[in-house]
Amino acid sequence: MVDRLEELKDFLYGLLEARDKMKDMFTQTPLPSELRIPIKGTIVVKRGFAQMQKGGVCMDVTNVEQAQIAEDAGAVSVMVLDKLPYDVRKAGGVARMADIKVIEEVMAHITIPVMAKCRIGHYMEAKVLEYIGVDMIDESEVLTPADDKHHINKWLFKTPFVNGARNLGEALRRIYEGASMIRTKGEAGTGNVSEAVKHMKQIMGEIRALRAMNDEEILETARKYNVPYELVKETARLGRLLVVNFAAGGIATPADAALMMLLGADGVFVGSGIFKSSDPEARAQAIVLATSYWDDPEIIVEACRMVSEKSSMIGIDIKSLKPEELLQVRGE
Amino acid sequence: MLKLGVLAIQGAVSEHVETLKLALSRLSLSGSIELVKRPSDVEKIQGIVVPGGESTVIGRIAERMGLLKVLRDKIENGLTVFGTCAGAILLAKEVYDAKIGKVDQPLIGTMDIKIVRNYYGRQKESFEVDILIPVVGSKPFRGVFIRAPAIESVGSKVKVLATYEGLPVLVQQDKMLAATFHPELTNDTRIHELFIKNVLDR
Numbered sequence: 025m026v027d028r029l030e031e032l033k034d035f036l037y038g039l040l041e042a043r044d045k046m047k048d049m050f051t052q053t054p055l056p057s058e059l060r061i062p063i064k065g066t067i068v069v070k071r072g073f074a075q076m077q078k079g080g081v082c083m084d085v086t087n088v089e090q091a092q093i094a095e096d097a098g099a100v101s102v103m104v105l106d107k108l109p110y111d112v113r114k115a116g117g118v119a120r121m122a123d124i125k126v127i128e129e130v131m132a133h134i135t136i137p138v139m140a141k142c143r144i145g146h147y148m149e150a151k152v153l154e155y156i157g158v159d160m161i162d163e164s165e166v167l168t169p170a171d172d173k174h175h176i177n178k179w180l181f182k183t184p185f186v187n188g189a190r191n192l193g194e195a196l197r198r199i200y201e202g203a204s205m206i207r208t209k210g211e212a213g214t215g216n217v218s219e220a221v222k223h224m225k226q227i228m229g230e231i232r233a234l235r236a237m238n239d240e241e242i243l244e245t246a247r248k249y250n251v252p253y254e255l256v257k258e259t260a261r262l263g264r265l266l267v268v269n270f271a272a273g274g275i276a277t278p279a280d281a282a283l284m285m286l287l288g289a290d291g292v293f294v295g296s297g298i299f300k301s302s303d304p305e306a307r308a309q310a311i312v313l314a315t316s317y318w319d320d321p322e323i324i325v326e327a328c329r330m331v332s333e334k335s336s337m338i339g340i341d342i343k344s345l346k347p348e349e350l351l352q353v354r355g356e
Numbered sequence: 357m358l359k360l361g362v363l364a365i366q367g368a369v370s371e372h373v374e375t376l377k378l379a380l381s382r383l384s385l386s387g388s389i390e391l392v393k394r395p396s397d398v399e400k401i402q403g404i405v406v407p408g409g410e411s412t413v414i415g416r417i418a419e420r421m422g423l424l425k426v427l428r429d430k431i432e433n434g435l436t437v438f439g440t441c442a443g444a445i446l447l448a449k450e451v452y453d454a455k456i457g458k459v460d461q462p463l464i465g466t467m468d469i470k471i472v473r474n475y476y477g478r479q480k481e482s483f484e485v486d487i488l489i490p491v492v493g494s495k496p497f498r499g500v501f502i503r504a505p506a507i508e509s510v511g512s513k514v515k516v517l518a519t520y521e522g523l524p525v526l527v528q529q530d531k532m533l534a535a536t537f538h539p540e541l542t543n544d545t546r547i548h549e550l551f552i553k554n555v556l557d558r
Contacts, residue, residue, distance in 0.1 A: 055484065058486055058496065059484055059485050059486045059496075059498065060485075060486060061485065062483035062484065062485035062501075063483060063484055063485070064480065064481060064482065064483045065480060065482070066483075066484050068484060068500055068541055068542075069479075069482040069483060069484060069500060069501070069502050070482075072368075072482075072500060072502045072538060072541050073479050073482065073502055073503070075368045075371060075541070076367055076368055076408050076409050076410070076441070076442070076502060076503075077409075077410075078366070078367060078368065078369070078370075078409070079364075079365065079366040079367060079369065079409070080366045080367075080409065080410060080413055095412065098412070098413045098416045098417060099413070100366060100409070100410045100413050101410075131478075132455070132456075133456070134456075135412065135453045135456055135459060135473060135474065136410055136412060136413075137410075137478075137479065137503065154480060157477070157478040157479075157480060158478075158479075159478055159479035159480075159503070160479065182480040183479060183480045184479065312413070312417070313417065313420070316365050316366055316393075316417055317393065320393065320394075
């Protein structure tokens with residue numbers, strides 16, 4: 025009888041241990057209170073990297089020449105792609121991670137951080153990007169998803185990740201999976217800021233609503249979003265996401281960038297907007313200036329003077345896109 | 357009343373504002389924190405923090421806005437300053453990149469230190485480690501190093517307040533303080549308190 029009890033106890037403890045291991049997959053084990061030896065890839069250095077990008081503009085580039093133009097114009101980082109989102113849209117087919125040679129060449133020529141995109145759920149593309157040393161990985165809906173059910177478990181990486189979101193539920197699910205930065209999805213490659221505006225207002229509005237909730241409602245919201253209660257509770261307490269929140273998807277002019285900052289973005293990503301325009305150098309500088317000085321009308325005007333609307337990318341009306349042409353619905 | 361500024365062009369601005377507020381309350385001082393974006397903002401303050409971010413971005417925009425020259429003049433005439441990471445790079449007289457070598461970027465350039473950008477490597481090499489800083493007490497300080505630069509050499513007027521693996525990570529020259537790590541990403545306000553004491557000590 026006693027033996028059976030011992031057996032049962034071992035079994036139950038085994039179950040508990042397994043549960044804790046499962047939990048560990050999705051959280052970071054806390055650091056010891058004293059750190060005599062350095063530890064890499066901690067939550068603080070991963071989220072901190074994104075914090076250092078605040079107030080800046082990350083620019084999409086496809087080669088070294090564009091990366092150098094971006095750096096000289098004051099980009100806070102560059103995102104290396106095989107094709108700009110506008111061209112991804114036009115080319116159709118499967119969009120994948122950029123050429124390693126191109127990414128490495130860009131890393132060798134500029135001093136600012138270099139990011140690159142991997143397909144949603146494509147653990148191996150992400151591992152390759154981490155190995156060659158990109159500073160941040162964008163698990164992006166602009167590329168064709170590799171997994172229509174799961175995103176990458178980002179806690180397994182030392183390199184920080186940025187993920188897109190259209191609403192608070194998506195943002196919290198990505199943070200729970202280990203994202204160190206969130207950006208709106210917008211509708212990439214359209215030069216149309218309307219979807220980014222919608223997503224930013226949605227996220228900000230949902231956070232404001234959280235702040236007024238009692239514990240019972242927060243629990244219900246956590247169930248609805250499919251994330252732990254503690255994550256929702258902490259977001260409500262802070263009144264913002266636990267990570268930096270950028271705007272992306274359709275930003276094409278300095279005024280677009282300033283608008284997104286006004287709506288509460290911590291910074292912006294510009295995709296096709298710069299290198300699909302006919303004045304990339306001036307436009308890149310103007311967007312950088314407008315992002316830093318979004319609350320200073322005089323400087324916004326100065327930034328707007330630096331570009332001409334005749335040079336802006338033509339852009340696409342969202343209503344003209346068929347449902348299957350929308351990129352933002354990929355990976356919820 | 358004490359008026360402190362944070363250069364608010366790009367980077368971890370709000371983190372420094374919050375840490376300065378906490379440091380003021382721990383020192384039982386009242387004061388306000390101003391965001392510095394225009395040359396005229398520099399007139400209002402007694403000390404300034406140059407935050408972490410991208411030094412190329414902060415330097416280029418500050419130059420364009422005429423802030424770089426104003427800051428250089430003010431600091432040379434005794435304005436107290438504290439630079440972290442990118443801020444330390446901007447304060448240095450001499451800067452080069454670990455991989456690319458000589459870089460051409462606008463600097464404030466008032467501190468007699470030579471800095472190597474991206475010394476420890478790329479983001480995946482970023483780390484946390486405890487460092488000892490005797491001037492702020494015996495309790496170790498959590499150093500958060502993010503794509504951090506290194507101070508390769510210092511002039512004769514520069515005091516080394518802390519080192520990590522033999523290289524200076526916190527240095528002071530007159531009223532200028534520079535750290536290659538990010539105290540604003542911890543809850544430890546002791547280095548910010550040191551900066552505030554530098555402001556008061558005139």
